[in-house]
Amino acid sequence: MTSAHHRFAAVIPVGICTPGLRGADPLPRLLVQLAARAGSEATVLRATSRPWASALFQGRRHAVTxxxxxxxxxxxxxxxxxxxxxxxxxxxxxxxxxxxxDSVHPDEDGKRLELSALTIEDW
Incomplete structure (x- = not known):
């Protein structure tokens, strides 16, 4: 689980977000883009990632709050x-x-949004 302010990119270990590294978790790169889309008043409260596979594809399931x-x-x-x-x-x-x-809820500081994403390795 990762919890960070929207300016979190500098604290992500280099090994997990090296561009082009097949199999590396794309969550850090996705979070950077989600934070940019969300704007400066948004904070990443929680982000998780787990492996996912089907008969033909492999990737990761992500949950972000x-x-x-x-x-x-x-x-x-x-x-x-x-x-x-x-x-x-x-x-x-x-x-x-x-x-x-997945959901949007009011909280004490504004709105809390939960989303899920599926990323697939691009072969």
Whole structure:
């Protein structure tokens, strides 16, 4: 489990986000892009990743929780979620096969959004 502010990229160990490393967990690179989409008032509260495989593909399942704060939290959360299923993500060696907002809840500081994603190794 990872918990970090949106400016977390500097603390990610280099070995897990080396571009082009087949099999490396793409979650850190996905989090950087999600944080950029979410904006400066958003915080990554939780991010997990676990292996996934089918008969033909292998990849990882990801669960991410974001908190949107500030006066504009509701509209920032709405803008983030709008069109996320069609968004383009750049993950060298992987692609996002599915991404969806699972739930949005109010919390003491704004809105809490939970999403899940499936990334597949791009052979």
């Amino acid at each position: 974001l908190r949107f704060g500030g006066r504009d939290a509701a509209s920032a959360c709405r803008r983030f979620a709008e069109g996320i299923e069609e968004a383009e993500w750049k993950l060298t060696g992987h692609f996002v096969a599915d991404i969806t907002v």
